[in-house]
Amino acid sequence: MSLTTTPAWITLARLAETARSVHLRDLFAADAERFTRFSLREEGFLLDYSKQRVTTEIMASLHALWQIADGAQWIARMRAGDAINHTEGRAVLHTALRYNGSEPICDAGCNTGHDVMPDVRGVLDKMARFCNDIHQGHWRGATGERIRDVINIGIGGSDLGPKMASRALAAQHMPGITVHYVSNLDAAHLVTVLAKIDPARSLFIIASKTFTTQETMQNAISARVWLAAALGEAAVARHFVAVSTNLPAVAAFGIDPANAFEFWDWVGGRFSLWSAIGLPLALSIGMDNFRQFLAGGAAMDAHFFSAPAECNLPVTLALLDIWNTNFLGAETRALLPYSQSLELLPSYLQQLEMESNGKQVDRDGKTVAYATAPILWGEAGTNGQHAFYQLLHQGGRLVPCEFIALVEPDFTLPGHHTKLLAHCFAQSEALMRGKTLVEATAELATAVSPAPTSDGLKTFAAAVPSASLQLAPYKVFPGNQPSTTLLLPRLNPYTLGQLIALYEHKVFSLGVLWNLDSFDQWGVEYGKQLASRLLPMIEGRTAATGLDSSTAGLVAACHKP
Numbered sequence: 001m002s003l004t005t006t007p008a009w010i011t012l013a014r015l016a017e018t019a020r021s022v023h024l025r026d027l028f029a030a031d032a033e034r035f036t037r038f039s040l041r042e043e044g045f046l047l048d049y050s051k052q053r054v055t056t057e058i059m060a061s062l063h064a065l066w067q068i069a070d071g072a073q074w075i076a077r078m079r080a081g082d083a084i085n086h087t088e089g090r091a092v093l094h095t096a097l098r099y100n101g102s103e104p105i106c107d108a109g110c111n112t113g114h115d116v117m118p119d120v121r122g123v124l125d126k127m128a129r130f131c132n133d134i135h136q137g138h139w140r141g142a143t144g145e146r147i148r149d150v151i152n153i154g155i156g157g158s159d160l161g162p163k164m165a166s167r168a169l170a171a172q173h174m175p176g177i178t179v180h181y182v183s184n185l186d187a188a189h190l191v192t193v194l195a196k197i198d199p200a201r202s203l204f205i206i207a208s209k210t211f212t213t214q215e216t217m218q219n220a221i222s223a224r225v226w227l228a229a230a231l232g233e234a235a236v237a238r239h240f241v242a243v244s245t246n247l248p249a250v251a252a253f254g255i256d257p258a259n260a261f262e263f264w265d266w267v268g269g270r271f272s273l274w275s276a277i278g279l280p281l282a283l284s285i286g287m288d289n290f291r292q293f294l295a296g297g298a299a300m301d302a303h304f305f306s307a308p309a310e311c312n313l314p315v316t317l318a319l320l321d322i323w324n325t326n327f328l329g330a331e332t333r334a335l336l337p338y339s340q341s342l343e344l345l346p347s348y349l350q351q352l353e354m355e356s357n358g359k360q361v362d363r364d365g366k367t368v369a370y371a372t373a374p375i376l377w378g379e380a381g382t383n384g385q386h387a388f389y390q391l392l393h394q395g396g397r398l399v400p401c402e403f404i405a406l407v408e409p410d411f412t413l414p415g416h417h418t419k420l421l422a423h424c425f426a427q428s429e430a431l432m433r434g435k436t437l438v439e440a441t442a443e444l445a446t447a448v449s450p451a452p453t454s455d456g457l458k459t460f461a462a463a464v465p466s467a468s469l470q471l472a473p474y475k476v477f478p479g480n481q482p483s484t485t486l487l488l489p490r491l492n493p494y495t496l497g498q499l500i501a502l503y504e505h506k507v508f509s510l511g512v513l514w515n516l517d518s519f520d521q522w523g524v525e526y527g528k529q530l531a532s533r534l535l536p537m538i539e540g541r542t543a544a545t546g547l548d549s550s551t552a553g554l555v556a557a558c559h560k561p
């Protein structure tokens with residue numbers, strides 16, 4: 001049965017007709033228990049979705065949709081190591097990377113598959129030894145200097161996760177080590193990092209699942225040339241290590257297999273932060289903290305796998321995305337972490353959510369008849385308030401917002417954190433309530449004539465200069481902008497692990513509901529293919545033929561006269 005013809009979908013479509021004309025402030029006025037009814041707590045996390053435009057009836061129908069989509073069975077299939085990434089014929093077992101129990105976890109089902117846990121633990125132990133060697137100065141550069149700078153060369157999933165997490169966990173950074181991230185093919189990225197470091201004290205990590213990605217390979221080659229020019233070719237072995245599933249390609253690049261950290265094809269690139277792709281993070285925060293990060297992820301796995309759907313955090317977030325996207329018609333979602341340390345979370349989640357579920361064909365090969373992943377964007381609060389919040393409040397578009405805040409700050413200065421929380425909560429309140437014309441006019445009247453006595457708004461208005469009252473329409477806020485607030489007790493490796501696993505499972509749950517393979521990414525291939533065709537034309541090695549006039553014009557404009 002197609003999703004849109006299920007009874008739950010049809011009911012939700014009907015409920016959406018009514019929901020469009022219901023205002024959140026009225027829902028709050030009608031129900032003093034709304035926060036209790038629509039909030040969840042799990043191991044210190046508080047998920048408040050009472051400011052979403054939902055009712056008990058809507059949530060029940062969304063849960064019915066989860067039942068129809070066989071959510072529990074899909075979770076069981078993922079855990080059993082079935083090849084649920086069906087277009088690539090691969091299992092999806094990134095949860096094994098953070099599993100700390102004693103059961104086997106098998107690739108392609110326990111009866112036939114291979115237990116991946118010994119391999120996982122072996123690589124973690126190798127990472128631990130390596131981190132210890134770097135931190136203790138046992139591993140030194142070719143000239144005997146201690147390593148001070150680590151440069152991770154990778155892109156996409158081999159960059160965004162460790163970069164975001166290293167940034168988020170600045171409070172845990174080890175002294176004496178600075179980790180840099182180079183991803184862009186634009187030489188400006190590598191050159192500016194190389195300008196800051198000393199080759200004798202630098203270690204490059206070449207991170208690539210496939211070890212064929214053009215951006216990463218070009219940066220790796222240029223870094224090797226730079227290092228060899230400074231220290232000689234023989235020094236490369238002491239200054240380059242690799243993380244990959246493709247160990248033959250690592251060896252072909254000239255990196256000793258002893259210095260390669262393996263992961264496996266059952267780890268999707270955008271889910272690989274928990275694997276050896278997390279090596280630069282482990283070097284930043286230390287292996288004990290990295291293991292705490294894994295433990296936080298494992299705790300969220302245990303919750304996702306066992307909690308009933310009605311109090312399951314990832315399932316709830318997924319159902320709210322479905323409601324906003326497929327029934328209220330939202331095209332985007334804003335992620336607004338009120339934590340500077342989480343400033344890279346929006347760009348990390350852009351890959352996780354949009355590369356996973358920005359799809360048009362379902363698991364049966366049919367074009368979907370409904371919208372899939374919304375466009376995710378965002379910025380750390382309060383910075384965003386001074387940039388784009390004007391549009392959120394008065395731009396006339398439906399933009400569901402997701403606020404993230406910390407009860408305890410990770411860095412403290414007197415007077416900062418309470419103000420930050422006040423701004424965060426005030427924004428979701430303002431987006432929900434809005435301000436009517438009557439309220440705006442009354443406010444203006446009060447501002448000019450602070451002690452009005454009787455007979456309401458008309459008397460105020462008469463007492464106020466009309467020029468001032470003309471501003472009232474500009475001060476109207478429609479409100480009814482839905483939002484969720486996720487409160488974390490604090491930010492540390494464990495809670496960050498919980499947070500990232502929460503989003504991963506939300507993405508998986510959405511894929512189940514939309515009937516998508518969330519683990520492939522065919523949509524990134526076409527551009528790469530065309531770039532290979534254009535390269536010889538831009539370099540002038542072949543004639544620029546067979547191009548549309550725009551592309552031909554751009555190629556011609558780059559040729560020197």
Ligand SMILES: O=P(O)(O)OC[C@H]1O[C@H](O)[C@H](O)[C@@H](O)[C@@H]1O
Nearest residue numbers: 156157158208209210213269524
């Ligand atoms: O790790 P790599 O094999 O170098 O891949 C890096 C990135 O390449 C592509 O852009 C894929 O779409 C991403 O999912 C992947 O993370």
